Amino acid sequence: MDHSATTAVDPAVVEAMLPYFSEKFGNPSSLYAIGRQARRAIEDSRQKIADLLGARKEEIIFTGSGTESDNLAIKGIAYKNRKKGDHIITSSIEHHAVLRTCKFLETQGFSVTYLPVNKEGTVNPADVEKAITPKTILISVMHANNEIGTIQPIEEIGKIAKEKNVPFHTDAVQTAGKLPLNVESLGVDLLSISAHKMYGPKGVGALYIRKGTFLEPQLHGGGHERNIRSSTENVPGIIGFARAAELARERLLQEQKIAGLRDSLIKGVLEIKDSYLNGHPTKRLPNNANFRFSFIEGESLLLNLDMKGVAASTGSACSSTSLEPSHVLLAIGLKPEEAHGSLRLTRGLGNTQEDVDQVVSVLPDIVNKLRMISPLAR
Amino acid sequence: MTDGYSEKVMEHFASPRNVGEIKDADGIGKVGNPVCGDLMWIYIKVKDNRLEDVKFKTFGCGAAIATSSMITEMAKGKTIEEALKITRSDVAEALDGLPPIKMHCSNLAADGLHAAIKDYLEKSGKK
Numbered sequence: 341m342d343h344s345a346t347t348a349v350d351p352a353v354v355e356a357m358l359p360y361f362s363e364k365f366g367n368p369s370s371l372y373a374i375g376r377q378a379r380r381a382i383e384d385s386r387q388k389i390a391d392l393l394g395a396r397k398e399e400i401i402f403t404g405s406g407t408e409s410d411n412l413a414i415k416g417i418a419y420k421n422r423k424k425g426d427h428i429i430t431s432s433i434e435h436h437a438v439l440r441t442c443k444f445l446e447t448q449g450f451s452v453t454y455l456p457v458n459k460e461g462t463v464n465p466a467d468v469e470k471a472i473t474p475k476t477i478l479i480s481v482m483h484a485n486n487e488i489g490t491i492q493p494i495e496e497i498g499k500i501a502k503e504k505n506v507p508f509h510t511d512a513v514q515t516a517g518k519l520p521l522n523v524e525s526l527g528v529d530l531l532s533i534s535a536h537k538m539y540g541p542k543g544v545g546a547l548y549i550r551k552g553t554f555l556e557p558q559l560h561g562g563g564h565e566r567n568i569r570s571s572t573e574n575v576p577g578i579i580g581f582a583r584a585a586e587l588a589r590e591r592l593l594q595e596q597k598i599a600g601l602r603d604s605l606i607k608g609v610l611e612i613k614d615s616y617l618n619g620h621p622t623k624r625l626p627n628n629a630n631f632r633f634s635f636i637e638g639e640s641l642l643l644n645l646d647m648k649g650v651a652a653s654t655g656s657a658c659s660s661t662s663l664e665p666s667h668v669l670l671a672i673g674l675k676p677e678e679a680h681g682s683l684r685l686t687r688g689l690g691n692t693q694e695d696v697d698q699v700v701s702v703l704p705d706i707v708n709k710l711r712m713i714s715p716l717a718r
Numbered sequence: 719m720t721d722g723y724s725e726k727v728m729e730h731f732a733s734p735r736n737v738g739e740i741k742d743a744d745g746i747g748k749v750g751n752p753v754c755g756d757l758m759w760i761y762i763k764v765k766d767n768r769l770e771d772v773k774f775k776t777f778g779c780g781a782a783i784a785t786s787s788m789i790t791e792m793a794k795g796k797t798i799e800e801a802l803k804i805t806r807s808d809v810a811e812a813l814d815g816l817p818p819i820k821m822h823c824s825n826l827a828a829d830g831l832h833a834a835i836k837d838y839l840e841k842s843g844k845k
C-alpha cells in the first residue's frame with residue numbers, strides 16, 4: 341500500500357501506447373503522413389487532459405514530469421514578472437519540487453514566504469491574504485499533500501488570489517484522478533499533474549496555464565508546446581497519459597467509494613494503543629492514511645511490514661537519505677521523535693478490504709514487538 | 719525495501735537476541751544518536767571480570783536494532799578487557815557490512831557497550 345509513490349501502468353494504457361513505439365513512430369513536427377498522425381494523436385490527448393481538468397485544450401502544456409511542471413510554473417512566472425515584483429507565497433508542506441524551486445529562487449534574489457499549517461496540515465486562507473504585498477507575483481499552494489493527504493482550501497485561496505490579481509498555482513499531482521478537478525471552481529491559473537500517479541507512464545506530466553497567464557520558457561529550443569516547452573514530444577508517453585486520464589474520469593465515482601476502505605483502515609489501526617492519525621480526519625485524499633505510533637521508529641516498522649508483504653512509507657529521519665525527519669511532519673508540529681514513528685499507507689485501485697484487514701491484523705503485533713525493544717515504552 | 723541490508727542484518731533484525739533490561743545491572747550505557755535522534759541502552763551483568771549477561775533496548779532503525787543485537791552477542795562471555803577491544807567497525811563487519819548511511823548506527827552500539835563498561839568500572843570503584 342504505497343500507491344502515492346507511484347502506480348503500475350494500467351494495461352489499457354500500455355495498449356494505447358504500444359503502436360506509438362513502432363508503426364506510429366512519427367515525429368509530430370514532420371509534415372508527412374506518420375508525422376501528421378502523431379500530431380493529431382497529441383492534440384487529441386491534449387483535449388483529454390483538458391477534459392480531466394475542465395480546461396481548454398490550448399491551456400495544456402505537456403512536460404516531462406510533475407517536477408518539471410512545478411518548476412516551469414514557478415520559475416516561469418517568477419522570471420516573467422521580475423519587473424513587477426519579487427515576492428512568492430507558498431506553504432511549508434509543499435513537495436520538494438515546489439519547495440526547492442522556491443529555495444533556488446531565493447538565491448536568485450526573490451523572496452519567499454513559507455506559510456505555516458495547523459496541526460491537521462491545513463493552510464489558513466487568511467494567512468495567504470495577509471502575506472500578499474504589492475510585490476507578490478505568485479501564490480503556490482498544493483491541492484493535497486503527498487504524505488499526510490490533507491486537502492487544502494484551494495477555492496478560498498483562489499478567490500483571494502483573483503481579488504488581489506496574483507497568479508495562483510496548485511500542485512495537483514496527488515489529486516488528479518482521485519478527486520474531481522475543475523480549474524474554474526478551484527480558481528487557479530496554473531496546475532501541475534503527473535501521469536505516473538494515476539496509472540499512467542513515468543516521465544510525463546502536464547501544466548495547465550490559464551489563457552492570459554504568461555510564462556518565461558525554461559527549456560529553449562525548437563519551439564514546441566507553443567514555444568513554452570521545447571523538446572520533440574514524448575508521443576507514447578502523452579498518449580498513455582491521456583488514456584490514463586480518460587480511465588481516471590470513468591473511475592472517479594469508484595475512487596470516492598473507495599474512501600470507505602481508507603476509513604476502515606484508519607478505524608482498525610487506531611485501535612492500537614498510543615497511535616494517532618496524521619493529517620485531517622476527513623479532508624484528506626481518498627487513498628491516504630498516515631499514522632504515528634509512540635515509542636517506535638518508522639524504518640523498522642516498514643521492514644517488519646515488508647516481511648509480511650505490505651509496502652508502506654515513513655517520514656522517519658532514519659529512512660531518509662538526509663537523515664532528517666519529513667518537513668511535512670515537522671510543519672504539523674510533531675517533534676522529531678514523533679515523526680520517527682510515522683507510517684504512510686496509500687491504497688491503490690487493486691487494494692481490497694482483505695488487504696486492509698491484513699494490515700489491521702499484522703500491525704498490532706509488529707508495533708508491540710518494536711515497543712518491547714524500545715527504551716521509550718514502558 | 720531491504721535492499722542494502724545484508725542477510726545477517728535482516729536475520730538479527732527479525733529475531734533480535736538479548737532484548738530487554740537487566741534489573742540489577744552492574745553497568746548501564748545510555749547513548750543517543752546525534753545524527754537522527756535514536757536511543758540505545760545497553761545493560762551488563764559482570765561476574766569474575768566477565769560479562770555474564772548483556773541486554774539492550776533500542777529506539778531506532780533496522781540497522782540500529784540489528785547492531786544492538788549483534789553487540790550483545792559479541793560481548794557476552796568476554797572479559798572486560800576483551801569487550802573494551804570491540805570496535806565500531808567490528809560490529810559492522812560481524813554483520814557483513816552496513817550501507818554507508820547506516821554506519822553511525824553501528825557506532826552507537828559499540829559506544830553503548832563501552833559506556834556500560836565505563837559505568838560498571840566507575841560504580842565498582844575500579845576507575
Ligand SMILES: Cc1ncc(COP(=O)(O)O)c(C=O)c1O
Nearest residue numbers: 405406407435437486513514534
Ligand atoms: C505532490 C507532488 N508533487 C510533485 C511530484 C513530482 O512528480 P514527478 O514524480 O512526476 O516528478 C510528486 C511525486 O513525487 C508529488 O507527490
Ligand code: FES
Nearest residue numbers: 658778779782823
Ligand atoms: S538509528 Fe536512525 S538511521 Fe539508524
